[in-house]
Every structure is written in structure tokens, then in C-alpha cells.
Amino acid sequence: MKVPKGTLILIGGAEDKGDGRALTRNREYEEFEILSELLPKDKKRNKKKIEIITTASSVPKEVNEMYKEAFKKIGFKEVGFINMSNHEEADYPKYVERIHKAHSVLFSGGDQFRLATILGSSDVIDAVKHKYVHDSDFIVAGTSAGAMAMSGLMLYEGENNEAMLSQTVKFSSGLGFIHGCIIDTHFIKRGRFGRLAQSIVMNPACIGIGLGEDTALVIKKGNRAECKGSGMVVIIDGKDVGHTNIAYAAPDVPLCIENLRVHILSKRNGYALKEREFLPSKQDIKAERHTTVIVKGKTKLKDKPAAKKSKAKKSKTKKSKK
Numbered sequence: 081m082k083v084p085k086g087t088l089i090l091i092g093g094a095e096d097k098g099d100g101r102a103l104t105r106n107r108e109y110e111e112f113e114i115l116s117e118l119l120p121k122d123k124k125r126n127k128k129k130i131e132i133i134t135t136a137s138s139v140p141k142e143v144n145e146m147y148k149e150a151f152k153k154i155g156f157k158e159v160g161f162i163n164m165s166n167h168e169e170a171d172y173p174k175y176v177e178r179i180h181k182a183h184s185v186l187f188s189g190g191d192q193f194r195l196a197t198i199l200g201s202s203d204v205i206d207a208v209k210h211k212y213v214h215d216s217d218f219i220v221a222g223t224s225a226g227a228m229a230m231s232g233l234m235l236y237e238g239e240n241n242e243a244m245l246s247q248t249v250k251f252s253s254g255l256g257f258i259h260g261c262i263i264d265t266h267f268i269k270r271g272r273f274g275r276l277a278q279s280i281v282m283n284p285a286c287i288g289i290g291l292g293e294d295t296a297l298v299i300k301k302g303n304r305a306e307c308k309g310s311g312m313v314v315i316i317d318g319k320d321v322g323h324t325n326i327a328y329a330a331p332d333v334p335l336c337i338e339n340l341r342v343h344i345l346s347k348r349n350g351y352a353l354k355e356r357e358f359l360p361s362k363q364d365i366k367a368e369r370h371t372t373v374i375v376k377g378k379t380k381l382k383d384k385p386a387a388k389k390s391k392a393k394k395s396k397t398k399k400s401k402k
Contacts, residue, residue, distance in 0.1 A: 081209065081256065086218035088257055088299040089117055092265045092291030092311065093189055093224035097150035106310045108347050112154050114296045114309050118184045118219055119156055128183035129158040135165070135198050136190030136225045143188050162204075170202030179207040183217065189224030189265075193236040196229045196254050205255055212257065220257055224265045227291060232259040233283065238275030243334035246326065249275050249282070258302060261287040261353060267314060268292045280318040281326050281337055287353055288316030297345075303354050307345040315351055315358075317341040 095114040120128040132147055134140035140163040151159045160178060164170045179185060185208055187195065199205050211218040222230045234254030239245065251262075262283065264276045267290035280288040289297060292311030299305045307313045322338035329335055343358045345351060350359030360368075 082213050084213045084302050085216040086212040089219060089221035089296050090227040090230060090263060090291055091221060091223035091296045092267060092293050094293035095223060096294050098153040109310045115150060117298060118186060118221055120183050126158060129160055130184050131160045131162055131178055131182040132186045132188060134161055134163045134188045136192060136195035137188050138190060164198060167198055167202060170199050170204045176203050176207045179204060184219035187222040187226030189226055192225035192228040192234060195225060196234055227265050228263050229254045230257045231261050231263050232256045233262055235262050235264055235279050240271045244274040244278050245332045246329035246335055247331045249278050261289050263289045265291045266293055277316055277340060278335060280316045281321060281324055284318040284321060290314035304352055306350045307347055313345040315343040317356055
């Protein structure tokens with residue numbers, strides 16, 4: 081796939097829908113912060129539509145009502161729902177046409193394996209990818225299982241144990257909107273660090289993306305990503321791993337890993353996927369420059385330039401040298 085002009089949004093699940101479930105202790109919490117990223121930004125927003133694909137869900141009607149109510153609270157009513165229950169339906173021209181007219185497409189949560197097997201290599205997915213590659217205003221988003229299915233290599237099963245046990249994670253092909261990464265969701269709340277770490281050690285060329293709830297990674301041009309929402313995104317990089325017993329450990333034997341790199345992103349922090357580089361937010365950089373430090377008992381600003389010597393002192397120095 082070519083470098084996409086559109087935006088990809090990976091959501092960790094349980095995004096704020098105005099139902100009062102979000103953690104309010106976070107001082108930077110913003111209501112509807114993540115869902116608002118799917119909305120058109122121009123004045124003609126009411127002429128554009130969001131299509132929500134509920135194929136992953138076993139209760140699509142309930143999901144429809146939930147999102148319809150959430151976007152209604154935001155003040156946006158142009159929301160459609162597409163539920164395809166088999167691969168044949170995923171090739172229907174009427175659904176392809178709706179994708180071509182959409183401003184953004186959101187894949188709901190549920191079962192990522194079901195989602196990928198029904199929609200994989202379908203006309204609907206081809207239409208979404210075409211818009212994602214060629215339309216700079218187009219947005220593709222996935223939440224929970226919908227986010228996990230966005231990658232080329234998809235984690236679809238894994239255990240949450242106190243120890244990482246060998247051969248307890250399983251993979252299959254995802255929808256392929258982004259490659260070179262493995263995505264996990266509900267990452268903090270459901271204790272999924274071990275299974276994503278194991279996934280990355282098994283596939284060291286990939287970057288692990290662990291998305292917390294009510295948290296998203298907004299990716300531009302398939303590479304530059306920014307964290308949004310009230311939680312955190314955990315990035316796991318296995319490129320520099322040293323010793324590990326994963327290649328020879330018997331099934332259900334605890335694993336060990338040396339030198340696994342981990343980055344934690346909070347709101348506004350970023351990450352360059354291809355360069356494997358953490359990107360501090362502009363706000364953090366500005367605050368860091370103005371942070372006070374103690375030097376020999378005196379407080380001064382980090383970015384305060386060193387005081388210039390006065391002319392009087394310079395002249396005295398010259399005289400003393402003579």
C-alpha cells in the first residue's frame with residue numbers, strides 16, 4: 081500500500097461517549113475528545129457522514145444506538161451503520177458506494193477475528209483503503225477489536241498470566257491498514273503487557289502498540305502518531321532485545337526478555353513508527369525549558385543565558401594582566 085494521505089485512528093476501547101464513565105480525576109480530560117476526531121472540521125460538516133461498521137459486534141443494534149446517542153450529544157447526526165454478517169455482503173455495491181461518500185469510517189469493537197475473516201479482501205475494505213490512500217480528508221478509525229484488526233499481523237488470542245508463558249499468543253492476518261506493528265487494546269485495565277511483549281519478541285521487526293481505554297493514537301501518513309485521550313499508549317520495541325528463551329522454551333514455560341524497550345505516551349506525546357523514535361509534545365519541551373533548577377543553592381531558569389561580564393570587570397582584568 082502506498083503512503084496514505086488520510087488519517088488512521090487507533091482507539092483502545094471504552095472511549096468517552098458522554099455517559100459519565102470516563103475518569104474525571106485526570107486534569108486534562110476532555111469530553112468526547114476521541115470521537116470528535118472523527119468529525120468533519122469544515123463548515124459543511126452536516127453534509128458529510130460517518131459510517132460505523134459493526135461487523136465485529138455480536139450486538140450490532142445496541143452498538144448502533146450507543147454511538148447514535150453519543151454523536152447526538154456532540155451535535156452531529158449524520159451517522160450511518162453498516163453491519164455485514166458474511167463475506168458476500170462485504171462485496172455489496174450499495175455498501176461500497178456508502179464508503180465512497182463517507183468522511184470517516186469507524187470499525188466498532190467485538191471480535192477482531194470475526195471482523196478480519198468477514199471483511200478481509202472484500203470490496204468494502206478495498207474502497208476504504210482507496211480513500212485512505214488518496215483522500216487527505218478521509219479518516220479510518222477502529223476501537224477495541226476494530227483497532228486490533230487495523231494491522232497486517234493481528235493478535236487475536238493471548239492469556240493474561242502473572243508470568244509470560246511460552247506459546248500462549250496467536251496471530252492471523254488483519255485488515256492491513258498499517259504494517260510493521262501489532263496492536264492491543266484495553267491494555268492497562270486488562271493487564272495485557274505480557275502478551276504484547278511476547279508478540280513483539282516473536283516478531284522483533286514489529287512495533288507493539290498497547291492502547292489504554294479512552295485513549296487513541298492518531299497516525300498521519302502511516303508514520304507520525306500522536307496520543308489523544310485520558311489514558312496512555314505503551315510502545316514496545318524489541319529491536320535491541322538481547323537474551324530471551326522464547327526460541328526454545330517448552331509450552332507454558334515462563335519467558336524472559338533482556339533489553340526490551342518501552343515508551344509511555346500520554347496526551348500530545350508522539351511516536352515515529354518507522355524511525356522508532358519518541359516525540360515529546362511541544363508543551364512538554366516548552367515547560368522543560370522553563371523548569372527551575374537548583375545550582376549551588378541558587379534557583380535559576382534552565383534556558384536563562386549566562387550573564388555577560390561587565391565592561392568594568394573586563395577593563396580591570398586587562399590592567400591586571402599588564
